[in-house]
Each structure stands twice: as structure tokens, then as C-alpha cells.
Amino acid sequence: MTDESRAQSSGIHPRPVVGRLPKYAAGKPPVAVEGLESFKLSSNENPLGPVPAVMDVLRGNVDIHRYPDTSSTALRNALADFLDIPATDVVTGAGSLGALNQILAAFAGQNDDGTPDEVVYAWRSFEAYPICVGLAGAASVQVPLKADGTHDLPAMAAAVTANTKVLLLCTPNNPTGPVLHTAETEEFIRSVRSDVVIVIDEAYQEFVRDEEVVDGIAMYRKYPNVVVLRTFSKAHGLAGLRVGYSVSQPELTQYLRAAATPFAVSGIAEQAAVASLANYDQVVERVQSLVDERDRVTAGLAALGWDVPDAQGNFVWLNLGPDTPEFAALADAHGLSVRAFGSEGVRVSIGEVEANTRFLEICASYTKAPRRS
Structure with a gap:
């Protein structure tokens, strides 16, 4: 008997949304x-792995019996220096996916009257988006990509309703590859209500060579409703350690910290990320x-x-x-x-x-x- 059939025979059922998730x-x-x-x-994955300093950290780590700093203070301070931003604007998570789940937990879900918030994103895009949105209790609004694999930003703006709470922009878009450009992204941000959280997912930004690419950090500095997602999984080769982060202004970070999973980033992962930044x-x-x-x-x-x-x-x-x-x-x-x-x-x-x-x-x-x- 499978685990699923055993659960069904016992009368145990998941939330209805679980059965609908991809x-x-x-x-x-x-x-x-x-x-x-x-x-x-x-x-x-990065086939080259992390830099040698990271391997030294992994070999020398002996305090895995201790809980990590739940605020990842050392990493947030290192990112503050690296990005020239306040450390208080950084909220770490278990990869950028963990950081995304914290954003959704804070800003999109099911309301007290049972109606779901809406999250708008391009499709096809990152495969985990509909899963994360569904588990948060929100409703996905998927806007088809254009024929060249790029976001259809005017169509995404048109898809925004009174129920829209979050917009996801994946640049470069996974799995198709193109980026969003600065001018079109700023026009899009200005066309959307300022109370909609706009997430710029930049998991692959270190690989970009398009000079017109939008810079999420510049957008966060300019627009209070923008949150930037980044990760150490790709360019830094730390996929197995699960360390990522979001960057946003205090108006948003206060809620993201409240929704953050305690101890999401292990002490080993934090030290490895700091070492990787030091050897950028x-x-x-x-x-x-x-x-x-x-x-x-x-x-x-x-x-x-x-x-x-x-x-x-x-x-x-x-x-x-x-x-x-x-x-x-x-x-x-x-x-x-x-x-x-x-x-x-x-x-x-x-x-x-x-x-x-x-x-x-x-x-x-x-x-x-x-x-x-």
C-alpha cells in the first residue's frame, strides 16, 4: 500500500489546494x-562549484550543534557593504525560493472573508511560482510570454485587478532566458498601483551581459513597492546550502522579517556566503x-x-x-x-x-x- 493510499484509507485529507497544485x-x-x-x-547548477575559500569554511566548520543567528547578521552586513545598501533592508531566506515564500506569506494569501489575493506573473516562468502562490492561499494569474520568450509587460499590467497584491518579474526569465530592460520595467512599475508589491527575481543576474538590463537594486532604491530577490545558488555555486535573500525598503522589510522562517539559513551557509562575497x-x-x-x-x-x-x-x-x-x-x-x-x-x-x-x-x-x- 502506498503512503497516499494509506492516508486516504485513514480518512486524512490535505487542504483542497494541495490536490490542485502542479x-x-x-x-x-x-x-x-x-x-x-x-x-x-x-x-x-554551477558545474564549477564554489571558490576555494568556501571549501575552507566547509572543512573547518565544527559548530553545527549550535543554532545559527536567525537574523544572519554577518551575511546581511557583508551584503550591505557589497551592494551599498542598509543591512536592515536585507532579509535572508533558504535560497531565493525561501525568500519568495516569505514575501508571499506577508503580502498574498486568503483574506478573512475567504477570497484569495491574486499574484500575477509571466508564464512559462519559474516552475515553483504556481506552487508557492497556491500554498500561500493566493490565486495565480498567469500571463503568456511573447513569442521571443520575453515578458508581455503591457498584458501583465492589464491583468492587475483590485485583488492583485503581488507581481513577479523573473529576469533573466527561467526557463526561456531573456531579461527585462530598464525603460520598459520602469514604465511598467509606474503603470501599476503603488500598493502592489513588485518582486524582481534576479537569481541569474551575475550571468547577464545585456547592457540594457534592469538593475533590481536601482529599482528598489527608487520605488518603495519593489522587492529584489537574489541567491547564492547559481553564480556562487552554493545551491546545496540554500542561502538567498530579498532587498526592500523598511516599509516592506518590517513585514518580511515577521514572516521569515526562523533559522532558515544555517550557520554554515551564512559563513560560506560571506566567504564567497569576500572572494567575489x-x-x-x-x-x-x-x-x-x-x-x-x-x-x-x-x-x-x-x-x-x-x-x-x-x-x-x-x-x-x-x-x-x-x-x-x-x-x-x-x-x-x-x-x-x-x-x-x-x-x-x-x-x-x-x-x-x-x-x-x-x-x-x-x-x-x-x-x-
Whole structure:
């Protein structure tokens, strides 16, 4: 008997919303293929790992029997110096996803009369958004992306109603890759009611090379209803330690601190993040090597005549539609795990040089190129 059937036979049922939630599908590990080294390109992980100073922290940490500083004071102070902002404007969380859950817990859910607040975001975007929104008790309002994989900001503004409490902007957008630009984002912010919380999710901002990209920190300084999400999971290579943060003005941080999960960031994770910031020049070098690989991959795809959105994260998006499962299976057969999204498309993380080269070889042999949606 499965766990689910045992629970049903006992008469135990979850909240109705749980049954309606989409299931989060983490990136699969690669299939072992005889004669080939397998690579995982399905989770947007940094294949280079953290800088050496972080490894020294991990090896030397002996106080795991102690609770961490629930306010992550050392990390918030380090971020204050790094970003030139007040430390009180930083609220840490278990990755940017944990920080997002704190935002939703504070500002969007179910009201006393039973009506849900609305959270507007582009779709397809980060797979966890509808799960987080649903568990918060709020209602998702998904606005389709444009054909080039970018946010349709006018349509998102039009989707705002009296019930809208939060807007999510993912830049670069995961899984499609393009960024939001400064002028269009400011116009969008000004077009929305000032009592709507606008979240700028910048999980991949270190990989961006588009000079017109919006800077979330600049927007937070200018607009009191803007919250910025960032993480140490991607560029810093700390995905397994779960450390991220939000930045917002005191009008919002007072509520985010109230909604924050106690001890969400472990002491080890905090020390590792501080060490990574202290050696940011090495982080930049590692990120640039991945950007160089990303550019090699996108140039190779362009040479094949493949139409892919502008890739500004550490991944590329193949809009393969109904051919998605077939391509994912082909990659599996060649020792590469990629992230397939139903019959929409495939996201491929930038990985080791050999993995990226093999990915391009697979694409060169595949006859059904991506298309605009």
C-alpha cells in the first residue's frame, strides 16, 4: 500500500489546494551510458562549484550543534557593504525560493472573508511560482510570454485587478532566458498601483551581459513597492546550502522579517556566503568562463539555424513543442540529462565543456529545429 493510499484509507485529507497544485519536477540525474561520461544539464547548477575559500569554511566548520543567528547578521552586513545598501533592508531566506515564500506569506494569501489575493506573473516562468502562490492561499494569474520568450509587460499590467497584491518579474526569465530592460520595467512599475508589491527575481543576474538590463537594486532604491530577490545558488555555486535573500525598503522589510522562517539559513551557509562575497573576483572569473561557454553554445545553435531566445542566464531554451520528449530521450541516450517541460520545450544548463560540445553535436544531428511559439 502506498503512503497516499494509506492516508486516504485513514480518512486524512490535505487542504483542497494541495490536490490542485502542479508537481515540482527537479532536474533528473543523467542516465549512465556505456563508454560515455554522463553530465547533468537539467538543474541550472554551477558545474564549477564554489571558490576555494568556501571549501575552507566547509572543512573547518565544527559548530553545527549550535543554532545559527536567525537574523544572519554577518551575511546581511557583508551584503550591505557589497551592494551599498542598509543591512536592515536585507532579509535572508533558504535560497531565493525561501525568500519568495516569505514575501508571499506577508503580502498574498486568503483574506478573512475567504477570497484569495491574486499574484500575477509571466508564464512559462519559474516552475515553483504556481506552487508557492497556491500554498500561500493566493490565486495565480498567469500571463503568456511573447513569442521571443520575453515578458508581455503591457498584458501583465492589464491583468492587475483590485485583488492583485503581488507581481513577479523573473529576469533573466527561467526557463526561456531573456531579461527585462530598464525603460520598459520602469514604465511598467509606474503603470501599476503603488500598493502592489513588485518582486524582481534576479537569481541569474551575475550571468547577464545585456547592457540594457534592469538593475533590481536601482529599482528598489527608487520605488518603495519593489522587492529584489537574489541567491547564492547559481553564480556562487552554493545551491546545496540554500542561502538567498530579498532587498526592500523598511516599509516592506518590517513585514518580511515577521514572516521569515526562523533559522532558515544555517550557520554554515551564512559563513560560506560571506566567504564567497569576500572572494567575489574569483566568482566573477568562474561566471565569465560559463558565459563564454554559453556564448559558444548559442553561436553553435545559430550556426545550425536554430531559433532560440536570447540566453542571459546559465542555460538555453529550445522551443521544441511536441518534439520535447523525443529530444530529451535523445539527450538521455547520449548521457546528458536536460530539463523537459511537457510538450513546451527543453531547458539545457550550461555545463562542462565536454557536455556542451556533446549537446551541440546532438543538436546538429537532430532534424526538428525549435520554432517560435
